[in-house]
Each structure stands twice: as structure tokens, then as C-alpha cells.
Amino acid sequence: MKKYQVMASVHEGGVWESCFKELQIAIENAYGLVDSHVSVSVIWQRIPAGQAFLAGGPSTTSTLLLPVPSDIQQKNREQFMHAICQDWMKVTGCSVNEIIANAMNEEMVAKYMQLSRGRLNKRKAKSHFVLMSLAALLKKWFRGYTSFSVNLKS
Numbered sequence: 001m002k003k004y005q006v007m008a009s010v011h012e013g014g015v016w017e018s019c020f021k022e023l024q025i026a027i028e029n030a031y032g033l034v035d036s037h038v039s040v041s042v043i044w045q046r047i048p049a050g051q052a053f054l055a056g057g058p059s060t061t062s063t064l065l066l067p068v069p070s071d072i073q074q075k076n077r078e079q080f081m082h083a084i085c086q087d088w089m090k091v092t093g094c095s096v097n098e099i100i101a102n103a104m105n106e107e108m109v110a111k112y113m114q115l116s117r118g119r120l121n122k123r124k125a126k127s128h129f130v131l132m133s134l135a136a137l138l139k140k141w142f143r144g145y146t147s148f149s150v151n152l153k154s
Helices: 020-034 074-092 106-117 125-143
Strands: 002-011 038-047 062-068 099-105 146-149
Touching (some): 002 020, 020 038, 020 074, 074 099, 099 106
Parallel strands (some): 038 146, 062 099
Antiparallel strands (some): 002 062
16 A cells, blocks of 8 residues: 655644644545555644745645655646645635645655755754654644644754
8 A cells, every 4th residue: 555645834723723634534535536545644734823924914825745656647636636625625715825735746755855854953853853753643642633843943
């Protein structure tokens, strides 16, 4: 069974917090368009209030990094992104301008994640990863979902 890890950048205190289970199901259902035998987990990357602006005002836009197979046909990629956006809007009540779906080839996602991890101080990276993982597990236990803040300490 193929496993995909979706990164959802969402605003702290946003509407997603009350409906993350429905959003997770919507994402899983959309992956059924890509492959019927997949496992999907969503990591909620919280953007602290006041740290994202769009058109000169506070942004409420969510961004999804959705790994897909490298050999996916463009038609299927578009159907996949469309399905996620439609369900996201239905669940959250957001507009079409408040959701960005990035269906990136899985090997490019791996490179992106490697670059992202490079933001951490090399000497402290392992301890940061352990602390972040423990915090994520606690959040999963208390809130029901795994999440991190975009503000990583170096």
C-alpha cells in the first residue's frame, strides 16, 4: 500500500480546527482518484496569526502540498486537485480564492522536505526533531490531529 503524507498549511485558530476530520476524509477520498490502495496522513502546519497577508490584509488561504505519483496523467492530476478544492470549500465554507492545492510529484516533495529540514541548525536538528515529534504526538492525543507551527526554532 502506497503512503502519502500531505502538508496542510493552515491559519492558527481557523475554521479547519473544528472540521479537520472531515477535511482529512476529503483528502483521502480524492487520493482514491489517484490510487485506490493508498494510505494518507495529514500534517497540519499552523501559520500563527498575523504572519500571512494576501492583497494587503490578513490571509485565510490554506495551502496543501499533495504528493502524487510521477507518472500521473495531467487530466488525473487536475481532477484530483479539483476534487480536493471542491470538498475543502464545501467543508470550510471558504471561497475558491482561499485554497491552494499543489499536486507535486512525490520525488520533488522529498527534495522540498529535505530543503525545509535544512532550516534547522545541523547540530541541533536531531533534538529539534525529537521534541517536534513528541509535541506532535501529544497534540494528536489531545486534539486528534498532528500539527506543527511554521515557526521552527533553529
